[in-house]
Amino acid sequence: MTLRKTAQVSVDAMIEDLRTLVEVESPSRDLDALATSAKTVAAVIESRLGGEAVLIGSEAGPHVHWSAGGAPRVLVLGHHDTVFPLGTLERRPFAVADGHVTGPGVFDMLGGLVQAVHGLASLEDLSGVEILVTADEEVGSRSSRALIEERALACGAVLVLEGAADGGALKTGRKGCGTYQVSIAGRASHAGLEPAAGVNALIEAAHQVLDIAALGRAEAGTTVTPTVASAGTLDNVVPAEATVIVDVRVESAAETERVEAAFAALAPHLDEAEITVQGAIGRPPMPESASAELFAVARRLLPGLEGKAVGGGSDGNFTAALGVPTLDGLGAVGGGAHADHEYVVIDAMAERANLVAGLVRAIRAA
Incomplete structure (x- = not known):
């Protein structure tokens, strides 16, 4: 493969490429939008690095490789799907002002993708480098996990382009x-005439919420948080059905096993109520x-750089669980992930691009 001639990192060029990606909206699960986004990502990569970026089809949309x-040496890992529905761009267009770039997906994580591509373009030799940009990270990476794990094992080192932690820190650990x-399945009855004839799924759900919340262990870093509940149909009907959604975060494999066993063992409190549990801790902890x-290499390249363990998960959880050295949070410095105030700090873009380039150079030289 013939790579394009090495060039110095240009912030203006990065901003223009970021504009290109942001203005092609890419909400998770929208296959048409993701197909267009994948082609755009591939075009940006090819324009800066040469070669061919291959689209890998999946039920969740195309991944870009x-x-x-x-010989594979380092995997640069990102995603092009975002959490924002089509039409967000019209309400919140791409903008550059007051030292920030704003727009849907700039921080999570299109800014990191652009920085990495431009950082790689500054290197004379990229042999052994791979880039994988997936289409379903925001919705669990079910279609891309096997591919991520395959390429991570083949390469032996992974750099994850998710946005930086507060203050520009790298993400050195993540919770699973x-x-x-x-x-909950109960039985409906008239709430006024014969409430006792029913099995109140809402009352059962209340018991379950308390049992579930008690599974959290702050001292072990485990949070178990009921987040969404629904029950009932009319105000004079004993509810026959209820649903509780629960977010779980764990720091260790032992806590993963404990929590998964506890959910499997949930039992009803009311006679004749029935409980069905679905789900799992899909992303293992990243120790x-x-x-x-x-991270030690990154600190040598950028003295004073901090690292933080964070609660959110990423595709780096999968690669770290395989025992593959993984460094996360190498993307944009900014904030507001998944929110309307999402932004990227322009003054940090070149430094982060150069950090990715330096890490790749160091990994290849080892």
Whole structure:
């Protein structure tokens, strides 16, 4: 493969590429939008790095894979799906003002993708480097997990382009995370004439919420948080059905096993009520040990750089769980992920691009 001639990082060029990606909206699960977004991502990669970016179809939309050739050494990992529905761009267009870039997806995580591509373009030799940009990270990475794990094992080191932690810190550890749905089946009856003839699914749900919330262990870093509940149909009907959605975050494999066993063991409090539990802790914890080696390299490249363990999950959880050295939070410096005030700090863009380039150079030289 012939790569494009090395060039210095240009912030103006990065901003223009970021505009290009943001203005092609890419909400998760919208297959038409994601197909267009994948083609746009591929075009940006090819324009800056040369070669061919291959689209890999999946039920969640196309993933984008680019390889410089040679023996695999480092996987640069990102995603092009965002949480914002079509039409968000019209309400909140791409903008550059007051030292910030704003627009849907700039921080999570199109800004990091652009920075990485431009950082790589500054290197003379990219042999062994691969880029994988997936289409379903925001919705659990079910279609991309096997591919991510395959390429991570082949490469042996992973740089994740998710946005930086507060203050520009890298993400050196992540909690495992998952979602459970607890469904309760009761029996309807007239709430005034014969309430005792029914089995009140809402009351059962209340018992379950208390049982579930008690599974959290702050001292172990485990949070178990009921987040959404629904029950009932009319105000004079004993509810026959209820549903509780639960967010779970864990720091260790032991806590993963404990929480999963506890959900499997949930039992009804009311006679004749029935409970069905769906879900799992889909992203395993990313221990700080997985990032230690690469973080030490990053600190040599950028003295004073901080690292933080965070509660949110990413595709780096999967690669770290395989034992592959993984460093996360290498993307944009900014904030407001998934929110209307999402932004990227312009003054940090070149530094982060150069950090990715320096890490790739160091990994290849090891």
